[in-house]
Amino acid sequence: xxxxxxxxxxxxxxxxxxxxxxSDYRTISLENSILPQVNGSxxxxxxxxxxIICSIKVEVSEPNLSRPNVGNVIxxxxxxxxxxxxxxxxxLFAMASEITDNIQSIFISSNxxxxxxxxxxxxxxxxxxxxxxxxxxMDGNPTDACSIASYVAFQCCKIPxxxxxxxxxxxxxxxxxxGDISEGIPFNISRIPILMTAIMVGNVPLVDGxxxxxxxxxxxxxxxxxRSGMCCGMLLTRNxxxxxxxxxxxxxxxxxxxxxxxxxxxxxxxxxxxxxxxAALDSIEAPPIRVGLLMA
Amino acid sequence: xxxAELLMEMAGIRIDGRRPQDIRRLCHNFISMNSDGGLxxxxxxxxxxxxxxxxxEARKKSSIEQSNDKCNAVCxxxxxxxxxxxxxxxxxxxxxxxxxxxxLNQIVNEIIILDNYPRSDIVIVITVLETDGSLLCCIxxxxxxxxxEAGICMVEMMVACSVGFVRGPExxxxxxxxxxxxxxxxxxxxxxxxxxxxxFLQLDSRLSVKDLRSALEVATIGCKKVKxxxxxxxxxxxxxxxxxxxxxxxI
Numbered sequence: 316x317x318x319x320x321x322x323x324x325x326x327x328x329x330x331x332x333x334x335x336x337x338s339d340y341r342t343i344s345l346e347n348s349i350l351p352q353v354n355g356s357x358x359x360x361x362x363x364x365x366x367i368i369c370s371i372k373v374e375v376s377e378p379n380l381s382r383p384n385v386g387n388v389i390x391x392x393x394x395x396x397x398x399x400x401x402x403x404x405x406x407l408f409a410m411a412s413e414i415t416d417n418i419q420s421i422f423i424s425s426n427x428x429x430x431x432x433x434x435x436x437x438x439x440x441x442x443x444x445x446x447x448x449x450x451x452x453m454d455g456n457p458t459d460a461c462s463i464a465s466y467v468a469f470q471c472c473k474i475p476x477x478x479x480x481x482x483x484x485x486x487x488x489x490x491x492x493x494g495d496i497s498e499g500i501p502f503n504i505s506r507i508p509i510l511m512t513a514i515m516v517g518n519v520p521l522v523d524g525x526x527x528x529x530x531x532x533x534x535x536x537x538x539x540x541x542r543s544g545m546c547c548g549m550l551l552t553r554n555x556x557x558x559x560x561x562x563x564x565x566x567x568x569x570x571x572x573x574x575x576x577x578x579x580x581x582x583x584x585x586x587x588x589x590x591x592x593x594a595a596l597d598s599i600e601a602p603p604i605r606v607g608l609l610m611a
Numbered sequence: 612x613x614x615a616e617l618l619m620e621m622a623g624i625r626i627d628g629r630r631p632q633d634i635r636r637l638c639h640n641f642i643s644m645n646s647d648g649g650l651x652x653x654x655x656x657x658x659x660x661x662x663x664x665x666x667x668e669a670r671k672k673s674s675i676e677q678s679n680d681k682c683n684a685v686c687x688x689x690x691x692x693x694x695x696x697x698x699x700x701x702x703x704x705x706x707x708x709x710x711x712x713x714x715l716n717q718i719v720n721e722i723i724i725l726d727n728y729p730r731s732d733i734v735i736v737i738t739v740l741e742t743d744g745s746l747l748c749c750i751x752x753x754x755x756x757x758x759x760e761a762g763i764c765m766v767e768m769m770v771a772c773s774v775g776f777v778r779g780p781e782x783x784x785x786x787x788x789x790x791x792x793x794x795x796x797x798x799x800x801x802x803x804x805x806x807x808x809x810x811f812l813q814l815d816s817r818l819s820v821k822d823l824r825s826a827l828e829v830a831t832i833g834c835k836k837v838k839x840x841x842x843x844x845x846x847x848x849x850x851x852x853x854x855x856x857x858x859x860x861x862i
Contacts, residue, residue, distance in 0.1 A: 352656075352741055353693050366644060368740070370693040391700055396687045397646055397662045397736045401670070404687075404703045445698050449691050451660070451738065452645055 319531045326519045332527065338571040340523045343463065345583045347471040354496075355472025359464040364454035364525065369446065369464035371472045376443040378434065386433025386441035390419045392448040392461065414448075417458055417550055418465075418510065421539045425548035427507045435477055436488055442474055455525050458537060458552075462510035463576065469507055470584060473499030508539035508547050509576055511569035515557065520565035522572040536565050540573035615793075619779040626789060634772060634785040634833055637752075637840045641760055641848060646736070648761025652753035655787060656743035658694075661753040663761040665733030682728035686715040686754075690739040696788075711747065718751065718801055718811050724764040733763060744787035745773040747799045747813075756841055760848065767803040768841060769810060772833030774798050774826050782826055784833040796822070800830040804838040807831055 322332050329336065342362040350356035355371035378385060392411040396402070402410075433442040446468070448461045475492045476499055482489035513520040514532035521528055529535075534555025539548030546566055551557065557565075615626050624630060635655030642649040646662035653659075666682060688708050692700040701708055719735060735757070737750055748771035755769045776795035777783045783790065791797040796818045801811040809827070818826065 350693065350741065352696075368691075370691070372693055372698050374698065391692065393689060393691060395662075395689055395736060395738050396734070397644070397664070397738075400664045400667075400734055400736070408703055445692075447691065447693050447698075449738070449740075 322528060322531050323517045326516045326521060337519055337521050338568045340572050340576060343579060345467055347467050347587060355468040357464050357467035359460050361460055365457055365460040366452040367457060367460050367464045368449040369468040371468045372445045373474050374443050375440055378441040383438040384434050385430035386443055388428060388444045390415050390446045394450045398450060398453045414458055417537060417552060418461060421510060421548040421550055425508050425539045435490055439488055455529055456512050458510050459512050459523060466507055466509055469502045469504050473501050475499050506541055508541040509573050510537050510539050511573050512537040513565035513569050515561055518561060520568045522568055538566055538569040540570055542577045544570055544574060616778050625777060625783060631781045631783040632832060634836050639844055648757045650753055650757040650760055654749040656741055657746060657749040658740040659749050659753045660738040661757040662736045663757050666728040666731035669730050669732050680729045681725040682731045682733055684719045684723050684733040686712050686719060686735045686737060688712050688737045694739050694742045721810055722765050722769045724766060727764050744791045745785055745799060748773050751801050752837055756844060759845055767805050769801060770804045770834040770837040771799060771801040772830055772837055774830040774833060782829045798826055802834050
């Protein structure tokens with residue numbers, strides 16, 4: 316009880332218990348292309364708080380009858396029992412489902428990916444993107460870190476190129492996948508948002524709350540913010556009353572925090588590009604996958 | 612698949628270029644994530660992460676079931692949906708996962724000195740990131756090393772290796788996915804490293820008794836190779852810990 320008071324009063328003075336400001340995210344460390352067997356993968360480590368592996372697998376499937384021209388994106392999450400050893404499998408599954416539902420609803424509604432690009436042959440074949448999160452460690456709500464991980468994974472993911480072939484009926488209703496994955500088409504990530512959850516502690520919105528701060532919070536709102544700083548989706552994720560002023564404050568704080576994260580992400584992508592170019596110059600075949608010892 | 616047979620006949624090597632009695636490349640990394648002993652192990656393309664939590668206070672349920680003078684060692688397995696060739700999300704209570712957890716529970720309860728930790732729980736969390744055949748053996752090797760990292764007393768170190776026939780009369784060690792599903796006999800074997808007593812053995816295909824005997828001998832050879840690797844890993848880890856070198860101290 317006294318600790319809660321300490322945290323709440325500290326926030327009202329603008330300082331959190333670990334010295335951060337209200338819109339400061341914890342230190343993030345990124346890796347991409349860590350899993351060779353899937354199309355895109357990434358790992359996000361937030362200093363001692365989160366460790367999330369994201370994998371993107373692209374498969375051929377049949378499009379929905381009602382929408383024959385679009386592909387689909389499906390999210391799923393798994394929480395390792397290590398995160399909370401006292402919880403049993405059902406509870407972990409319920410937590411994971413909640414996270415999945417939140418991410419899926421905001422992502423789809425914010426129109427981030429052009430699903431029409433995922434169509435191969437209208438009505439018959441389309442690409443189905445399966446995004447998986449594996450949460451190895453968490454302190455707070457992993458939704459934000461998961462969205463950062465998916466952003467990095469989308470950036471390094473490639474959809475295989477296809478050539479359309481004439482099928483048995485004579486019309487172009489068959490296709491062939493070109494085997495060389497390095498000729499794949501990268502995703503257009505310009506409209507993919509990052510989710511930023513702001514929790515209200517006292518009357519102050521905080522970004523990237525730890526477990527203690529979540530315990531003191533009255534309500535939480537998750538905003539989807541894209542790289543141009545526009546808020547393209549919102550979800551109230553915790554029961555509680557949020558006044559409209561507080562909501563505006565929360566959105567502003569989220570936007571500031573997201574801007575700093577996008578800067579970090581861009582730096583990371585430039586670094587990775589430089590490494591790939593250097594590798595391409597050194598060897599004849601540039602290895603597209605960084606096969607290293609995971610967890611190093 | 613004709614390639615495989617040709618390779619075997621003419622050059623005596625398997626599809627991935629190994630000799631029949633070569634085990635796959637092993638590499639590991641100790642990690643100190645939120646657990647008492649954490650290890651990442653790669654055996655060939657198998658990628659397994661093991662974290663040990665314990666010994667910790669017993670949860671209510673286990674103290675009712677278990678007598679008060681032993682510890683309760685539990686394995687919890689999480690196989691990532693992207694770990695196999697096809698994407699498959701495992702539901703709670705998935706038969707294969709439950710079966711593997713039960714097997715691991717049996718093995719681990721045999722090998723840990725339970726009397727040393729009365730009224731406690733030891734929880735072993737296993738996360739599988741990628742599979743490529745002989746998963747059980749890889750997990751057992753990883754658990755063995757992780758238990759040593761966590762400082763939990765064991766009777767002996769346990770090692771595991773799989774053995775089977777792959778398109779030819781010679782017994783092969785450490786089969787990968789293609790080889791174990793090619794139709795020949797496939798037998799994962801878990802044994803204690805020093806006394807070479809078999810802790811666990813599974814055979815779902817047909818094997819004559821004479822072949823069983825030779826298969827066990829070959830499996831022992833494989834287990835010895837794994838034992839060598841694990842012992843080397845422990846020695847390095849101890850040396851690093853004692854000299855406080857920064858290389859192996861992961862945060």
